[in-house]
Each structure stands twice: as structure tokens, then as C-alpha cells.
Amino acid sequence: MADLPDVDLEVLTAIASGTHHDPHTVLGPHLLDGPWAVVRTLRPLADEVVVTTADDEVTATHQGAGVWAAVVPAPEGADGSRHVPDYRIRTRSGTDTWTADDPYRFLPTLGEVDLHLIGEGRHEQLWQVLGANPHTYPSASGDIAGVAFAVWAPNARGVRLVGDHNGWGGTHPMRSLGATGVWELFVPDVGPGLRYKFEILGADGVWRAKADPLAKATEHPPATASVVTASTYEWHDDAWLTTRAASDPHSAPLSVYEVHLGSWRPGLGYRELAEQLVGYVSEQGFTHVELLPVAEHPFGGSWGYQVTSYYAPTSRFGSPDDFRHLVDRLHQAGIGVILDWVPAHFPRDDFALARFDGGPLYEHPDPRRGEQQDWGTLIFDFGRREVRNFLVANATYWFEEFHADALRVDAVASMLYLDYSRKEGEWTPNVHGGRENLEAIAFLQEANATAYRRTPGVMMIAEESTAFPQVTGPTSSGGLGFGLKWNMGWMNDTLRYLAEDPYNRRYHHGELTFSLVYAFTEQFVLPISHDEVVHGKGSLLRKMPGDRWQQLAGVRSFLAYQWTHPGKQLLFMGCEFAQDTEWAEHEGLRWDLLGDAGHAGVQQVVRDLNALYRATPALWELDFDPAGFEWLTADDADHNVLAYVRRSRSGDPVVVVVNFAGVPHEGYRLPLPDVPRRAPAESPRAAAGALPPAEPVETAVRPAPAPLVDGPLADGPGAATTAAPPAPGDTGADDPVWLEVLNTDATVYGGSGVGNMGRVQAEPVPYHGRRWSAEIRVPPLGALVLTPAPR
Known part of the structure; x- marks a missing residue:
């Protein structure tokens, strides 16, 4: 020997x-x-x-x-x-x-290609090689199962793996894989459920216990260990994914219900939500749910916006596979899933990303660029390729591993500007002397381009509150490459207008009409989000002046205005039944209010608006095209009235009249558009039973008129888009009739029942430049939606 x-x-x-x-x-x-x-x-x-x-x-x-x-x-x-x-x-x-x-x-589980891509900042499936990944090695005595651990810590003097497997002692030092800064170790005979952390020795000689940045599961907060996991989930949403990949969601109906999972109905986990939330959203008719951040976060009061584990669904509601089940059930019900994503900043918690290997690593080293003073958080170093890779791959991870349909990117404005919320002397200009954060812009372009390239049919949505150009412009022409942008200007102007007493609204009429000046400069979502009903801002209901009846009527008319305005729409949970108190994350919604007819009426309005919206291409096909909108009455400030036309690609009109005054208007002269001659066809909504039958008086939504299109009908993107446009002068029969298909003042909604008996007879009386007009009854604090009767 x-x-x-x-x-x-x-x-x-x-x-x-x-x-x-x-x-x-x-x-x-x-x-x-x-x-x-x-x-x-x-x-x-x-x-x-x-x-x-x-x-x-x-x-x-x-x-x-x-x-x-x-x-x-x-x-x-x-x-x-x-x-x-x-x-x-x-x-x-x-x-x-x-x-x-x-x-x-054992040999390293990362190959040369993996290390090369990591070094280049181009590993688009980073989670498959970093973090904790179950792995099997063949051997003469049988396969050896275990977990491959890998972490990026380029400035570390040493890294040890600690966890349940070694009594949280330092008996598993890891090896450095060269210039990439990756440390690796395969541990046999361990598997899912193992809790672990990385102990990292910084250049300052201090050991720090850190959660895995790419952990796919975590302990339940306030515990902070990472947890090994492996998915065994079998998906059942193939039909949804196939349809998604072949369609353009930006030109389809998009009606979003924003949800904070912990307070929608407190106590429910992902599995229970897969029954109750899915059932409720289906009943209400929303096309998508948007979830406040589900990535793990230590403090529940942050609502998920201070993320410590970007690759782990929060363990508060169950396992990662439980979350997959929730997404799967939503897809099976025909509901898309939007996840809030927070690449703008991260918290300072010692166990997470902050000073990860002893100094600035994920955060920018210059505090003038690396600290977000408003929120007490740290800002990613977007110019560092490995950090950019970490975030771009994270977006891909939610699309590919959890089948998300969209990411709504939080706080984009804070990323775009170096002087965001900073005083003079607290920021440094870019290389050109400007205030734009060029590295963050490049990151957003890469993240968006990668998402649309790798996962056709998904969406990237920007919460961006400034006039930064081309947020939804293509990256090929210098745009940021988002598919949609929140229209914060519309939200602020509209809510400010609605806060005025109806008598004073005449002096603020321009706040309503201004949104149409820029409505088609970007691809907009109209958001009434959680941020508008919290922290002393009051609920949507209480933003309305007047007594309770007037407040409820104001909410109903506003929602009809939101649903018919160009752009997609988003509504935070509780607003759909006019919750009277503002949202608090530690309390559930006031579901008891649905015992009140007024609140139940608002909920019914939202249900009917969604049904009308989804079945009416004029309300969504040309959201981003000026051809899809015309003013009928834009300047009637004295009556607080707006009237406008929405059109489909084939030219079919829908007329909307909104009265924000507290009194009805009798004999109101409404200009009406010409109606192109079309062969009558059965309404897709009526065929699907989406709306209740017509009533003899103006007390409910009426069935949709026959769509005035040629060719087959379809519910969804591209419906009835092959019909030829109306020929010049082909305006149909004399004295066309318009059906009042929705009246927010209907008694079934809790309104006063002022309306037009379901029909409006047009007259050949020129008015406001239109050949046709009609005298109508306009309800107080009410909205009407009119469609041409089939002829």
C-alpha cells in the first residue's frame, strides 16, 4: 500500500x-x-x-x-x-x-458553456444552474441523487454551505469555478425540503449567512432560510398556452382584476384560492387577474414590493407547486395571470442580497445611484452584466416555470431617471451629462425583448408615471419595448375631477378631456390600483362627493367611463362592489356590503360591463388607434356631459354618453354618427347568454344588438375584422334606431331608472357637424351605452 x-x-x-x-x-x-x-x-x-x-x-x-x-x-x-x-x-x-x-x-454540475454564458451575462435560464437544483450522477453502484448548489459571489474569500444536512455547521466548503465568481458543491443524499444558506466570507474578514439569491422556495417568514424544492406538478393548460402563443394579447380584450392574495379573503392558500378566486373572477367576467408581488418578501406590510427571494413564490400561501396549481386553474377558466415584478430596488435585510459577498454586489456601489432614499431600499447595479442577467432570467423564469401571461414592472420611472426623487447634488449625470439612467434603460430593453422573443403571446407592462418617450415603442427604434403602459395621467386627472362637487365640475371639464390629447401616444392601461385606495386616500366610493346614493351612482358612471375609454382597464379588488373603507393589507375585503342592494348593484354593473366589453370589438379592437375614437360632445362642461363614439376595425360604432352631473338632463340633443349598412347577424353575447334578457323598461342591461359585420363571428382578438369598411355615403336606412344596451342608472343597479325605454330614435337633424341626432334622457350621475339596432 x-x-x-x-x-x-x-x-x-x-x-x-x-x-x-x-x-x-x-x-x-x-x-x-x-x-x-x-x-x-x-x-x-x-x-x-x-x-x-x-x-x-x-x-x-x-x-x-x-x-x-x-x-x-x-x-x-x-x-x-x-x-x-x-x-x-x-x-x-x-x-x-x-x-x-x-x-x-463529483465533477462540477456547471459546464463550460454555462460558465461562459454566466460570464457574458447571457444565461437566460440561470435558475437551472445557480441556486439549489436536484441532480443525479450515475455510478457503478447505482445512481447517486443529491442537490447541486451554486452561488455567484465573486468577491468572497470563501463560501460554505450550511443547513439541515450538516447541523448548520461549516463542514461543506464550496469551490470557486474561476473568474466567473461562481462557487459550487454537489451534496449527495439530500433533496427537497432541505433548509440551507450560504456562509460567505467577505474581503473584510466577516462571515455572513445569506439566503440563496436563486432559491426556488423559502421558509415561512419571518424565518429566512432557503429551501430545496423540485416540481412534480403536471400542467393542464396546454390549450391556453397554444392559443396564447398564436395571438396578440395587446389587441384583445383586457380587463384586469388586481388582487392582494393575503387580504382578498384572509386565510386562503394557493389551493383554496384556485377554487374561490377563480370562481369569483370567472363570474365577474374579468379577462385577467393581476397579483401583487408573489416573490418572497420578509415583511407582509410591504405588500410584496420589497423582495428578498426573486425566484421563490411566497411560502405564506403554500408551496411553489401550489402556486402553479392556482395559475393552472385560472388558465383552465380562461383567465390570464399578470404578476407584479419589482426589479427597481430591493431591501437592505442582512440575510438577503444587500452587500452579498461583503460589499456592494447586486446594488450599485455609488450611493447616489445605489440607494433609493424614499423607500429605504437599494438599487440594482443595472450596468453589471451578471446583475442584469439575474433579473432578465428572473422574468423568463416566471413565464416559463409558472406560465405567467404578463409581468407588470413596478416603479419604472424610478429606474429611468438618475435624479428620481433626489435633490441637486444627490445624483450624478450619465456619460452624456443627462439625467437618464442609460444602464437601466438598456436593461429594460433587454428584459422586454427577451420576454417577447422567448415566450410569444406574453405581455410586459410598465408602471411608468412620466412622459418618457416610447415606453411602448419597439426597441428596434429606441423604445423601451413594453407592450402596455399604465396611464397614470388619466388616473390622476379623472380622480381629481371626480373629487369635485358636481356643481364645480364644469370648471374642471378639461381634466376629463385631456387624456384624449395623448391617448394614442402609447399603448395604455387605465389603472385604478391598490395605490389609489390606501394610505389615507380613501376608497373609490369615498372619493365621490354627496350622500351614499350619489357616491354609488358616481362609482357606477365612472366605471362605465373607464370601461369605454380607449385603453385597457384595471380595477383593484373591492372597488368592483364599491367597498366603503380604504384597503388595509391586514384586513379582508368588506364582503358583507354585498348584502346591500347599492353595493351589489355596483358589482352587477362591473359584471355587465365586462360582458358587454368582451363581446363588443368596438370597445377594444382599436384601443391604440385614433380611428377607434371620435368625440360627439367634448365641450359640454355646463352639463358635465361627455359623449363619444368607439369603433371596431370594421367601422361599427358604439356611442357612450356619460353624465357627471347630479341631475338628469331631459330632452338632451345628442349628435349621432352615421351607421354603416351591414347584414344583421346574431349577437355573440346574446348567443352565449352573457347578458340578461331585455326588460320592458330601462332597468337593466339589454341584450347586445346584432354585430353589423360581414362574415363569421368570433369572441376574441380579430373578431369580425375581415368585413369591408363602409362605402362612402352608405349610411343605412332612414331614421336609424339605437339600442340602450347599458344604463348605469337602471334600478337593478340601485339607480333611479332614468333612461330611454331601451331605444333611441335618431332624427335627420344636423347637430354638432353630424347628420343625425336624437333627443334623449340622460340619467343623473349615469352613463349610457348605445349600439345600432340590427336592420
Whole structure:
């Protein structure tokens, strides 16, 4: 037998203390001269260590600092090469004895291509190689299952893996994989459920216990360990994904219900939400739900906007597979899923990303660019390729691993401007002397381009509150590449207008009409989000002046205005039944209010608006095209009235009249558009039973008129788009009739029942430049939607 080679005690001590950059060069098996190999293992608390093979057992010798070594046979194989036989390590400490495989006898699980892509900042599936990934190695004695751990910590002097598997002690030092800054270790005989962290020795000589930045599961807060997980979920949304990949969601109906999972109905987990939330959203007719951030966050009061584990769905409501089940059930019900995503900043918690390897790593090192003073958080270093890769891959992760349909990117404005919320002297200009954050802009362009390239049919949505140009412009022409942008200007102007007493609204009429000046400069979503009904802003209901009846009527008319204005729409939970108190994350919604007819009426209005909207292409086909909108009456400030036309691609009109005055208007002269002649066809909504039957008086939504189109009908993107446009002068029969298909003042909604008996007879009386007009009754604080009667 060969002599046991000596190893310098200083080297052994470095390995035992975790400061050796490559412990595999000492630990594990190493061939010696002749048919022998030495096996070393770190067992600092052992009384006896034995290396066992299929044919032999060799008692190891303690060489120092807890490192034990044994010489074992390394015979020549059939191919003429020598190899170390499969072996295990039997350890005795006191009366306890256990046998385990050796982590230091395995090759790295990251290949050269992986390391090259990481170094270039271009590994688009980063989560598959960093973090904790179950892995299996073949061996002569059978497959060896375990977990491959890898972490990026380029400035670390040493990294140790600690967790349940080693009693949270430093017996698993990791190896550095060269210039990439990645540290790696495969640990056999462990698997899902294992809690772990990385202990990282910074350049300052301080060890820090850090959660895994790419952990796919975590402990339940306030505990902070990462958790190994492996998905066994079987998806059932193939039909949804196939349709999604072949369609353009931006030109389809988009009606979003924004949800904070913890307070929608407190106490529900992902699995329960998959029943109750899915059922409710389906009943209300929304096309999508948007979830406030589900990535793990330590403080519930942040609503998820201070993320510590970007790759882990929060454990508050169940496992990652439980969350997959929720998404799957929504898709099976025909409901899309939008996730709030927060790449703008992250919290300072010591256990997470902040000063990850002893100094600024994920955050920008200059506090003038690396600290978000308003929120007490840190800003990502968008110019560092590995950080950019971490975030771009994270977006891909939610699309590919959890089948998300869109990401709504939070706080984009804070990313775009170096002087965002900073005083003079608190920021530094870019290389051109400007205030734009060029690195953040490049990151957003890359994230958007990657998402649309890798996952056709998804959406990237910007919460952006400034006039930054081309937010939804293509990256090929210098745009940011988002598909949609929140229209914060519309939201602010409209809510400010509605806060005025109806008598005073005449002096603020321009706040309503101004949104149409820029409505088609971007692809907009009209948001009434959680931010508008919290922190002293009051509920949507209480933003309305007047008594309770007037407030409820104001909400109904506003919602009809939102649903018929160009752009998609988003409504925060509780607003759909006019919750009277503002939202609080620690309280559930006031579902008891639905026992009141007025609140139930608002909920019914939203249900009927969604049905009308989804079945009426004029309300969504040309959201981003000026051809889809015309003013009928834009300047009637004295009556607080707006009237406008929405059109489909085939030219079919829908007329909307909104009265924000507290009184009805009798005999109101309304200009009406020409109606193109079309062959009548059955309404897709009536055929689907989407709306209740017509009533003899103006008390409810009426069934949709026949769509005035040629060719087959379809519910969805591109419906009835092949019909020829109306020929010039082809305006249909004399005295066309318009159907009042929705009246928010209907008694079934809790209104006063002022309306037009379901029909408006046009007259050949020119008015406001139109050949047709009609005298109508306009309800107080009410909205009417009119469509041409089939002829």
C-alpha cells in the first residue's frame, strides 16, 4: 500500500475554516503512484472515519484540522485507465455512527458553456444552474441523487454551505469555478425540503449567512432560510398556452382584476384560492387577474414590493407547486395571470442580497445611484452584466416555470431617471451629462425583448408615471419595448375631477378631456390600483362627493367611463362592489356590503360591463388607434356631459354618453354618427347568454344588438375584422334606431331608472357637424351605452 501523502497543516486549516478557494484539490479522491488513491474527508467532530468500498474497508487517519485521509486501491479498468472505486464514508462520533457519500468526489454540475454564458451575462435560464437544483450522477453502484448548489459571489474569500444536512455547521466548503465568481458543491443524499444558506466570507474578514439569491422556495417568514424544492406538478393548460402563443394579447380584450392574495379573503392558500378566486373572477367576467408581488418578501406590510427571494413564490400561501396549481386553474377558466415584478430596488435585510459577498454586489456601489432614499431600499447595479442577467432570467423564469401571461414592472420611472426623487447634488449625470439612467434603460430593453422573443403571446407592462418617450415603442427604434403602459395621467386627472362637487365640475371639464390629447401616444392601461385606495386616500366610493346614493351612482358612471375609454382597464379588488373603507393589507375585503342592494348593484354593473366589453370589438379592437375614437360632445362642461363614439376595425360604432352631473338632463340633443349598412347577424353575447334578457323598461342591461359585420363571428382578438369598411355615403336606412344596451342608472343597479325605454330614435337633424341626432334622457350621475339596432 502506498504511503499517506502529507498535506501542509495551513492548507488543511484553510479547508476546515472555509477559506480555501478549491477544497476539491485536497478533499475527495486523488490518484497516487501505482494502483492507489488517497481519499480525504472533512469530519471535524469524528472519533473514527472509515472509507468503505464494495471490496474493502480502510480506517482513515486524522491529518489535522478535522481532515481525515485513507489510501484505497485504484485498480486499472478494462479501458486501461485507473479509477477510484465507488466509496462511502462511515463516521463515528461518540456512540453515533452514520454512512454517507462524499460531496468532494463529483465533477462540477456547471459546464463550460454555462460558465461562459454566466460570464457574458447571457444565461437566460440561470435558475437551472445557480441556486439549489436536484441532480443525479450515475455510478457503478447505482445512481447517486443529491442537490447541486451554486452561488455567484465573486468577491468572497470563501463560501460554505450550511443547513439541515450538516447541523448548520461549516463542514461543506464550496469551490470557486474561476473568474466567473461562481462557487459550487454537489451534496449527495439530500433533496427537497432541505433548509440551507450560504456562509460567505467577505474581503473584510466577516462571515455572513445569506439566503440563496436563486432559491426556488423559502421558509415561512419571518424565518429566512432557503429551501430545496423540485416540481412534480403536471400542467393542464396546454390549450391556453397554444392559443396564447398564436395571438396578440395587446389587441384583445383586457380587463384586469388586481388582487392582494393575503387580504382578498384572509386565510386562503394557493389551493383554496384556485377554487374561490377563480370562481369569483370567472363570474365577474374579468379577462385577467393581476397579483401583487408573489416573490418572497420578509415583511407582509410591504405588500410584496420589497423582495428578498426573486425566484421563490411566497411560502405564506403554500408551496411553489401550489402556486402553479392556482395559475393552472385560472388558465383552465380562461383567465390570464399578470404578476407584479419589482426589479427597481430591493431591501437592505442582512440575510438577503444587500452587500452579498461583503460589499456592494447586486446594488450599485455609488450611493447616489445605489440607494433609493424614499423607500429605504437599494438599487440594482443595472450596468453589471451578471446583475442584469439575474433579473432578465428572473422574468423568463416566471413565464416559463409558472406560465405567467404578463409581468407588470413596478416603479419604472424610478429606474429611468438618475435624479428620481433626489435633490441637486444627490445624483450624478450619465456619460452624456443627462439625467437618464442609460444602464437601466438598456436593461429594460433587454428584459422586454427577451420576454417577447422567448415566450410569444406574453405581455410586459410598465408602471411608468412620466412622459418618457416610447415606453411602448419597439426597441428596434429606441423604445423601451413594453407592450402596455399604465396611464397614470388619466388616473390622476379623472380622480381629481371626480373629487369635485358636481356643481364645480364644469370648471374642471378639461381634466376629463385631456387624456384624449395623448391617448394614442402609447399603448395604455387605465389603472385604478391598490395605490389609489390606501394610505389615507380613501376608497373609490369615498372619493365621490354627496350622500351614499350619489357616491354609488358616481362609482357606477365612472366605471362605465373607464370601461369605454380607449385603453385597457384595471380595477383593484373591492372597488368592483364599491367597498366603503380604504384597503388595509391586514384586513379582508368588506364582503358583507354585498348584502346591500347599492353595493351589489355596483358589482352587477362591473359584471355587465365586462360582458358587454368582451363581446363588443368596438370597445377594444382599436384601443391604440385614433380611428377607434371620435368625440360627439367634448365641450359640454355646463352639463358635465361627455359623449363619444368607439369603433371596431370594421367601422361599427358604439356611442357612450356619460353624465357627471347630479341631475338628469331631459330632452338632451345628442349628435349621432352615421351607421354603416351591414347584414344583421346574431349577437355573440346574446348567443352565449352573457347578458340578461331585455326588460320592458330601462332597468337593466339589454341584450347586445346584432354585430353589423360581414362574415363569421368570433369572441376574441380579430373578431369580425375581415368585413369591408363602409362605402362612402352608405349610411343605412332612414331614421336609424339605437339600442340602450347599458344604463348605469337602471334600478337593478340601485339607480333611479332614468333612461330611454331601451331605444333611441335618431332624427335627420344636423347637430354638432353630424347628420343625425336624437333627443334623449340622460340619467343623473349615469352613463349610457348605445349600439345600432340590427336592420
